[in-house]
Amino acid sequence: MSDAFTLTRLETRKDALGTTRLRSAQDAGALADGEVLMRIDRFALTTNNITYAAFGDAMMKYWSFFPTGDEDWGHMPAWGFADVVASTVEGVEVGERFYGYFPIASHLRMTPVRVTERGFYDGVPHRSELVSAYNQYMRCSRDAGYAQALENYQMLVRPLFITSFMLADFLEDNAFFGASQVVVSSASSKTAYGTAFCLGQRKGLSLIALTSERNRGFVENLRCYDQVLPYAGASVLPADVPTLYVDFSGDDELRATIHRHFGAALVYDCYAGSAQKTAFLAETPLPGPKPLLYFAPVQIRKRNADWGPQEVNRRFNEAQARFIAELSRPGNRWMALAQSQGFEAAQQVIADLHGGRVDAQQAHVVQLA
Template identity: 40%
Template sequence: MQRILVNQTSIAETRAENVDSAPLEAGQVRLALESFALTSNNVTYAAAGFDIGYWQFFPSGTEGWGIVPVWGTAKVVESRSDVLEVGTRLYGFYPMADEVVITPSAAQGGFVDIAEHRAKLPLIYNQYTPVRSGSDADDHLRAILQPLLATSFLLFDWLQDNAYFGAQQIIIGSASSKTGLGLCKYLAEPADRAYRIVGLTSAKNRAFVEGLGACDSVLTYDQIDDIAQVPSVYVDMSGNSDVKMALHTHLGDSLKHSSAVGLSHWDHFAPTQKLAGPKPEFFFAPSQVAKRRAEWGPGEIEKQITAAWKRIAADASTWMNVQVYRGIAAAEAPYLALVTGQAAPTTGVIIRP
């Protein structure tokens, strides 16, 4: 088995290694990963690995080193389970490795890993969905966009659920990220919307965000003082504390809600900051899923998420170029590019072990 380990206290440090595959116990299956995506999500998983528990999904057994989860597609290659046959392909949450062992239990729409160490972790990450054999392109788009755009849509749903906190403008930090651009696009869909959409991004990515056509205005981080001082919501995809400080200071009490979503700028994140206006609150997508499941019944929010991400994926070829890397060791370079902020927003990264 090949895998990538990440230093849990210095997440830009990685190493590839080979370890012996564990024999299966009764009820377990072995999955061989066919492909997985690397996105800004994976940086957040590493940066928030202790706080939210992402290191717990796939324990490495090596002190100080963890395995970052990824989204992708795998095939059952060995089974001692009555519910999963060899050859079944599953989409879901995997380690950055070429194989994984799970303990599947049948559930609505697919399977759940009921391994003891995952029992207290969010259900959405323990679910695996059967997928038919299709084109590589379909697998790649699903792995890259579905997790990111699911978060985008759940953010949109949550904002709707809270009447946009009475905001006249919604400001999206790191609007060039795929989660950010997804939220901008969903926010732009209602014909009767009463808010403006303001995208914040770096100077090098401004033209890209403008070209997507979802924002009413696109500003760079050094133009925060140009943002109108009207009732606002800030949705922060990057965790950049300097940007957050500047925006909170500028808007003050005009800021009605500040939402923290991602940590792609983990190296500019300060966990304790005294800010003007409301205290930032962390948005945890699985909580919104759980709320909607309770309100709407099982399966409905999943249907809406699927329809939503496919709407944006339909024209992804016009703004995203998929780059495929082969071999687990090849994951280190694009992961490092994401961690250090060097990855282009127009690129989608796929690893084929």
């Protein structure tokens, strides 16, 4: 490609995740051998984007995927779709559409390696040490989980639902650590209720939702939890029942309440991430088990070894198809699409997500192209 173009990028202040800026620059357009140029068409924005950013410079290294060169500002990744507008790579053709992990930007230069019918991995050197699952790009024409009419739901569900699917599998794989009740905080979040959907009805196991008064009606209407309580109601639960805490809130005070209420009956504290929590868990002495961070790629690697990648994909695609069928039904109780256009809209959604101002049923998709 020899035509110059304007590259626009949305950058996020690392120490104030609701603060963003737009940066534009002219790009000469010429590709080196082994490069492709993608035009990013659309992406989803959820609380997971904020969670990724919150852990950006620590163990997950999310800011490292698309570096800005500015220590204070990061390039937030998002799951979405992009089209090839120029290519020097055999097997990656102009006009093809790919699903994957893209920066919030107008374009992205990539270096495809391990090109197959299914897609490719971005081989740009700085990504070689990062989690490989986030470096893979799926060719839509060959993706068994792809349906053009359901693109918006795939963007919203797939990255969250892999977390939900593998979290449910992690809990089952460990026999719920001996618990007979599972308490889930921030139960209105899509990842939380996706996990509840995957767990379904389990004999001898009670799934209890903790949520805000504002979201209580929504969570009750989901009908995927056995009991729904406001946060203040956690202390009414029986304290002598073996309990597993799955934390999507990151709230230190709520965690302390849970630990002190259940004491020795708390068998495991699983921290699954939070949109509002912008630091690691406080090292506060509490009775019961130490909170442990859940990270989906660890369980994916385990199941790839146990079952093989093909079987993992089959099981995931089957569960995801059932979930999307529920979410995409008109008037469904789970999700209402909120579609917007352009970078400014993305800035507003990010600010609202970080500030906790997004309605639990709303699911945000931003289209650029």
